Amino acid sequence: MATTKRSRKPANSKAASLIDWEQIKVPLVKLHLDMKNPRHEPVATEAEAIKQLYEVEKVAVLAADIVEQRAMSPLDMIGVIAMPGNPGHYVAVEGNRRMCALLLLNDPDRAPTAEARVRMKELSARITLPVAISVVRFETREEAHYWIGLRHLGPQEGQGLKKWTSIQKSRATDGGGDNVLAVAVLDRAREGKWFAADSLPAVTTLTRYLRNREIRASLGLGHHRALEFTHEPSEVDMALKQFLQDAMPTGSEKPPRVNSRSKDGDRATYAREFRDRGAAPRTTLPAPITPPPAEAPAAGGKITRNRPDPAQRKNLIPSGFICNAADRNLRMLFKEMQRTPIDDHEFANAYLLRAFVERVMSLYLKKVDSGFNWSDDQALVQRCAAKLDPTNKNQKFKAIRTAATSANATFSLHSLGAAVHGSLLKDRKALIIAWENWDYALRTMLDELSGP
Secondary structure (H helix, E strand, C coil): CCCCCCCCCCCCCCCCCCCCCCEEEEEHHHEECCCCCCCCCCCCCHHHHHHHHHHHCCHHHHHHHHHHHCCCCCCCCCEEEECCCCCCCEEEEECHHHHHHHHHHHCHHHCCCHHHHHHHHHHHCCCCCCCEEEEEECCCHHHHHHHHHHHHCCCHHHCCCCCCCHHHHHHHHHCCCCCHHHHHHHHHHHHHCCCCHHHCCCHHHHHHHHCCHHHHHHHCECCCCCCCEEECHHHHHHHHHHHHHHCCCCCCCCCCCCCCCCCHHHHHHHHHHHHHCCCCCCCEEEEEECCCCCCCCCCCCCCCCCCCCHHHCCECCCCCCCCCCCCHHHHHHHHHHHCCECCCCHHHHHHHHHHHHHHHHHHHHHHHCCCCCCCCHHHHHHHHHHHHCCCCCCHHHHHHHHHHHCCCCCCCHHHHHHHHCCCCCCCHHHHHHHHHHHHHHHHHHHHHHHCC
């Protein structure tokens, strides 16, 4: 095998020549992960290294991208050194995430869990890997150390990698790049610190969806390339957060709602379902706008802002409240409330609210306490309150505890029922107060109903 060329000063020259790094082809079965990889604590076996990288470093997402693109980035090479005591085998001192993804695509049975093995087998079936890949060979770990530092330790006064700003990213994609809108959405998520930076979904998956005009309309986006809002910015941001959440891994074999395997029809269905569950913005602007900067949480806490006055909203359900439950009747009730203005239909809102609250609670108990048979409304509320707050001390559940102990509470099922039957009519203020009292418990139960 040829030796790596080194920088030596020629005998008759004052200048040294550039190093021409040696590239070699190595069979995948002879490539190994680094037990001393800085991404994790030192481990004793390659199986432990795979487990660490798969569970913490999003290797499955990287593997899926390799399958979708049918390539690894041509701008990145895996760096290796000879494996001590094992001639012809090499250890990856740079590129362990990519190396791990390739190893699992080549042999899915090496994945750390049954669920991971299923996922990797599914990906592996969609691509044919080469027997060997090109890598850069270093003589020693120390020789590679400097170059690894340039990739991972930041700009370092200019010699290391320097990240692009948002404007630079836009410039890079503006000349015909398909991902420009997805990049802008992800930049806004980072700017607002909506999620952990390393948890955001793949830009290519988002682009597949954002090409769809119906999806952009349901998100409140008015342009296929620029970040223009057609609805009230806080509502659009809420919709975008939900869209990104829908694209994140589910933690199970079931793919997320927004996924790379979707077809055109699937994406159109997603747009309609997104509106049906109340995730779409509702306050239309007179004309599209460039949104103001996303607000990031204050240090050590949440964003401080004045909460909109609940009494001024047009509909009983507040903007941003989402119903992801699978039950069709529940979603129909939810949708009816969304499109029924309070001022024109106070009686109808009282009727819908009571039916919605009762159905949420009955479905919740069916899931978390299927053996319980409730005989009347009060027994239903009492059982839900006990399941939601076993300690009977959580202040966030005080309202449902009140409804459980007093059937005559102004927002109880009994009182809402009295409004339905005409003996105790509720005006706008009373209906909104009733919703506000139920809000937290409803959100908690719907979160449970939306889970696997």
